[in-house]
Amino acid sequence: MPESPPHILVTGATRGIGAAILEALSARGARVIGHGTRATPGILAADLSESGAGDGLWEAALAALDGRIDVLINNAGVFEAISVEAPDAEWQASWTRTLQINLQASADLCRRMVLHAQGREPDAGGLRGRIVNVASRAAYRGDSPAHWHYAASKAGMVAMTKSIARGYAGQGLAAFAICPGYVMTGMAQDYLASRGGDKLLADIPLGRVAQPGEVASVATYLALDAPASMTGAVLDVNGASFVR
Template identity: 60%
Template sequence: MPTVLVTGATRGIGAAIAAALSTRGARVIRHGSKSVDGALGADLADPGAPQQLWHDALELAGGPIDILINNAGRFEANPIEGSDIGWLDGWEDTLRINLTAAAQLSRFAIRHWQRQAIPGRIIHVASRAAYRGDSPAHWHYAAAKAGMIGLHKTIARAYAAEHILSFAITPGFTDTAMADDYLASRGGPALLADIPLGRVATPLEIAAIAVFCALDAPPSMTGAVIDANGASYVR
């Protein structure tokens, strides 16, 4: 079974993905912002952290890493009424973690697979916000996730002939600690009126899609974006 690096795997969706992959027999290397319970610690707000994380993951793997799952993310409000420097810092920090770090890791993974002439897969955990947008305080989050979709599609088209595949998942609201404050700020239960399914997604549901993309999806699905938003946004 393959070796998989999962970023942001110490809680929420990432933890669910790591557990589901382990149940299927994959060897999972987990990343967190800090070293917790055996996870590799790396603060992706640091421009040098993705490279160090990739190096540490390869050393721990003792061989190739077959699959990269870009799940780590930052979700904090950044209202336009804030100070100019504060707003800019919030913008850059979010894009650094949610997009640039994912791009760096994707680049390291693709070059790794090219050098060894082996297949590989990348799964990007993006967001419904990539297509629908988000709240007025979350321009940065929506922009980063839209950028991730553009990154994913470019990778899929560029490297399919080398058996390097790319998949993306775009969850809507998901029941994680990261979303709790946001759900409350948007009215909590009233928010469900916008979701035809009548509830938000669970981390286990998103994990099931990620595991499918990592282990089961046929190669012809490369470039696909899989929505998981309870029909709150259909394309």
């Protein structure tokens, strides 16, 4: 990994946490390409609900970043309810969509990052590449009865991150995960309103949900500053609503 400004791909970068990450990294001088559902300057379009979309996004990002990606940040995700009483076809379609976007697409991109990093020259810290996966506290404490699939996808993301860290540390690849609780994004605001916001906030000792910039500051640290020995770390950003 060169000492020149790092080249970084951020998925789900058009709003909320992803947009805050993109802004924070750009402020640090990184060369960042984002991903969203529509193409705009600095944003590549990809529908990660489609099989193989992660691979296509990787190739497009690699071309946009002159053939070099130093850091991958998987942030794209969906949080969509499905009742256990839903018709079988709807239940299965919801699980398929959530796992495809939240886990499979992230796995495909992680695989590409692993292969890309192999054989590269290490940076001063001995790293050839970094992966930062934005998971959720739901990976550890579960979620609502309508969000089994979301919790399962995020638990899979954490397990995947740890597996990558253990499997490829010796090859100079570091992998980290972040587990936010509620974050003040449109998605979280809708959920808080539907579940009774005051009651849910009472479960957060800090007394408020996190701001996107707080999560972005953690992602930026992991992407640019965390030492190689931190590989495999999972950092919580949840106001002490779930401690491990």
